[in-house]
Amino acid sequence: MLGSLVYVGGMTPEKAYDIVGIDGARFGDELARIGYNGWAPCPGTTPKAFVELHIEQGPVLEAEGITIGAVDSVQGISWSELSITGVSNHAGTTPMNMRKDPLFCAAEIARFVRQLSEEIGNNQVGTVGKIDVSPNLVNVVAANVEMTVDLRNTDEILLRQAEDQLEEFCNKLADQEDVKIKKKQLARFEPVAFDLDLVQKITEIADSLKLSSKQMPSGAGHDAQMFARICPSAMIFVPSQDGLSHNPKEFTSKDDIEAGGNTLLRLILDIAGG
Known part of the structure; x- marks a missing residue:
């Protein structure tokens, strides 16, 4: 989320470069070491909207037998x-x-x-x-x-x-x-509320694709919460098997990934045509 925070103007690149990790490494030095110290100006261009497709990283969707999470907020x-x-x-x-x-x-x-x-x-x-x-x-x-x-x-x-x-x-x-x-x-x-129109569109698109859905918060932080500062933003969740994340056994089925991808595609087309 650090990159998106800098992109939207929430932190200067210089301040981000000076962040030191728990291993003592300076962020800017590490970016230079791996060739990722980019040149793009920040803040960047403001998008019409920002939508992020992500695994849930939790057990709720799988436990309730639901395919699509229309994320309405981030903790x-x-x-x-x-x-x-x-x-x-x-x-x-x-x-x-x-x-x-x-x-x-x-x-x-x-x-x-x-x-x-x-x-x-x-x-x-x-x-x-x-x-x-x-x-x-x-x-x-x-x-x-x-x-x-x-x-x-x-x-x-x-x-x-x-x-x-x-x-x-x-x-x-x-x-x-x-x-x-x-x-x-x-x-x-602080907690972030996503754009209600986008959240509603996600549930409507899921219905049109005959995919079960529910509105839900995200317990994890994501880039979308940073972009919510500058443009309408939302997220689409797909199930995580056994609710596992940050774990070598983290897994989401191809069918669920396809369902999430199709929902995202329809939403992008809707936004672009609006």
């Missing part, structure tokens, strides 16, 4: 990195009530993220996807933990509520366990 995304600092100590000689254990705190945060998401509801999801422990030894109370938290919701107010509650929980936990917890915001995007 807001909040990514943060938490650095928890305690005191490294001997696992056998340090009493439980005298520990400053960042790994215990990380486990409590992971549990809270799950509980928080279930309590808020309304498409709220929360994920702890990465944990690095130091020194990561069997007989040593950890000294430091780096972890990530991914919060998403289609409602901006509820997403902010989740962020606030997580921060409050971390502050209380740090005091309770006598550790330090520092937060770094990695990414933040």
